[in-house]
Amino acid sequence: MDYSVGQVAEFAGVTVRTLHHYDGIGLLSPGGRSHAGHRRYDDGDLDRLQRILFYRELGFPLDRIAVLLDDPEADPQEHLHRQHRMLTDRIAELRKMADAVEKAMEARKMGINLTPEEKFEVFGDKDPERHAEEAERRWGGTDAYAESQRRAASYTKEDWKRMQAEVAEWGAAYDALMEAGEPATGERAMDLAEEHRRHITRWFYECTPEIHRGLGEMYVSDERFREFYDSMRPGLAEHLRDAIEANAERLA
Numbered sequence: 001m002d003y004s005v006g007q008v009a010e011f012a013g014v015t016v017r018t019l020h021h022y023d024g025i026g027l028l029s030p031g032g033r034s035h036a037g038h039r040r041y042d043d044g045d046l047d048r049l050q051r052i053l054f055y056r057e058l059g060f061p062l063d064r065i066a067v068l069l070d071d072p073e074a075d076p077q078e079h080l081h082r083q084h085r086m087l088t089d090r091i092a093e094l095r096k097m098a099d100a101v102e103k104a105m106e107a108r109k110m111g112i113n114l115t116p117e118e119k120f121e122v123f124g125d126k127d128p129e130r131h132a133e134e135a136e137r138r139w140g141g142t143d144a145y146a147e148s149q150r151r152a153a154s155y156t157k158e159d160w161k162r163m164q165a166e167v168a169e170w171g172a173a174y175d176a177l178m179e180a181g182e183p184a185t186g187e188r189a190m191d192l193a194e195e196h197r198r199h200i201t202r203w204f205y206e207c208t209p210e211i212h213r214g215l216g217e218m219y220v221s222d223e224r225f226r227e228f229y230d231s232m233r234p235g236l237a238e239h240l241r242d243a244i245e246a247n248a249e250r251l252a
Helices: 005-012 016-024 043-057 062-069 076-107 116-123 132-139 143-154 157-179 187-203 209-221 223-230 236-251
Strands: 002-004 039-042
Touching (some): 005 016, 005 039, 157 236, 209 236
16 A cells, blocks of 8 residues: 555654655655655555654654665664664663652752753753753853853743743744745844844843854754754754854844
């Protein structure tokens, strides 16, 4: 049997846009086409998509997934064994995290600082501490890092929710901008880049245009940050990097 792109999207819980993107980059090209030229996916394509989604859930970037799946010496059974090992490790880590949350709940009452449980509640699977060690390694000795830590320590649960809502609204606006095909050097893209810079200044530290430029480069070069922005829309990290650069030039 073969299936339409809409059917596959429904099976897998992904968007049609995501499947089009996977096809466009050669990660998952459907095995056939209808008489009208529409994508048709066979069972082999569904197996490959399942492996892709397993690796994505484990945090692998798309280019790395392509290398793993296209390795001529690897077979599907080996992929499943590898993913099973990784998932087992993740389960063990999550159990440790759950134990830590239980201890925190017993040790203190809710104050102005969020407990680990509440951080997970607000951000779902995007824990705000995910990159804390990396941030401290890169900027631990800077005034900006110290200011960011000072402000974050004072935020309430409602503050974090407002911040999350701002990020979601901004992400939807940027997704719409890219959907409309607007360039990174256009006015709307630069305005959203400026909004992004002001968001950082408002919530964390004074983000100058030069600091913002450095962040833009990091959003592309660091796989974890690229994954965060590309989860809003494939290619958003690079588009935002270019918009940040154009906005910095405009401000100068």
